[in-house]
């Protein structure tokens with residue numbers, strides 16, 4: 001069935017050859033984090049993620065999904081969601097119960113941090129790859145591959161034990177397989193279509209320069225800030241002429257509160273070599289018109305700023321002098337237009 005959807009996928013997935021070779025498969029995963037403090041107290045956190053964007057939360061008091069985007073239902077009907085919610089609810093409860101049940105036998109110690117992540121990755125060729133992993137205390141424990149549970153390489157004999165137990169449950173294995181290979185890619189296609197306007201939006205970055213904390217005597221840290229762009233993939237480089245500067249350091253791309261992204265790219269240079277450098281930004285929203293910011297302009301702007309500050313200080317001083325003068329001085333000394341206007 002997925003085969004029939006390939007043309008749609010080709011339209012929906014952003015054209016693979018982005019100029020920086022950033023090609024991402026689209027993925028969806030659901031994550032369950034259970035913090036099991038003791039035999040009677042557990043806190044669970046459920047969330048659904050389209051790539052790095054959280055689109056689902058969970059209301060644990062009502063056992064229902066919280067849709068964080070208006071399109072986060074994809075094209076699934078309310079009935080299908082209710083069924084999924086019910087299944088998820090039961091699944092999470094069983095997950096916690098099993099951990100508790102086997103804790104003594106497996107020598108698990110409270111508090112237990114158990115994580116379950118399942119989903120799929122849809123590649124631009126239309127191939128879907130499912131994944132399902134369980135982690136214990138933050139480390140991989142077991143995973144679901146080729147229709148069976150496998151212990152993770154470093155997880156030891158308790159993981160083998162759990163796998164042996166889980167692999168006996170054919171019904172559950174079939175359900176997991178079905179979720180990963182059918183429900184998940186179908187959901188991704190539906191949600192990409194429903195959220196198209198939002199997910200394919202293009203937001204132009206703003207860029208500005210500053211100097212960072214000095215990296216040492218007679219060195220400068222040039223900082224190029226790029227903010228407010230969407231989608232995430234961006235190319236930012238310090239250049240001289242057309243020459244990319246190999247010392248360019250790229251920070252992590254950080255989220256802004258409005259769903260756009262922020263990036264900081266720095267270059268450590270000798271003070272004398274900052275002249276002639278510029279920061280170039282390429283982004284899909286710019287339609288080929290790169291943003292180029294020149295360090296020289298930035299530093300001369302700094303000088304102008306300083307000059308303006310000095311001028312303002314001078315004017316303030318003068319005004320103050322006149323004001324004091326008006327109060328105390330000989331009338332002839334202060335016979336200025338300033339004074340006449342006041343009277």
Ligand SMILES: *[C@@H]1O[C@H](CO)[C@@H](O)[C@H](O)[C@H]1NC(C)=O
Pocket residue numbers: 037038039040041
């Ligand atoms: C379980 O842990 C919770 C939270 O730490 C605590 O309030 C509660 O008293 C504990 N219960 C037992 C039976 O240890």
Ligand SMILES: *[C@@H]1O[C@H](CO)[C@@H](O)[C@H](O)[C@H]1NC(C)=O
Pocket residue numbers: 059060061062066
């Ligand atoms: C969660 O469900 C409860 C009970 O149905 C409801 O009162 C509450 O508003 C819900 N919370 C959120 C964040 O949706």
Ligand SMILES: *[C@@H]1O[C@H](CO)[C@@H](O)[C@H](O)[C@H]1NC(C)=O
Pocket residue numbers: 145146
């Ligand atoms: C799963 O099956 C495929 C093809 O049958 C095989 O190439 C792959 O190695 C298997 N993976 C594991 C982890 O057994």
Ligand SMILES: *[C@@H]1O[C@H](CO)[C@@H](O)[C@H](O)[C@H]1NC(C)=O
Pocket residue numbers: 005008075076077186187189190193
């Ligand atoms: C949702 O959209 C996908 C892709 O277009 C389609 O395969 C599926 O049948 C639609 N409906 C449901 C309920 O999944």
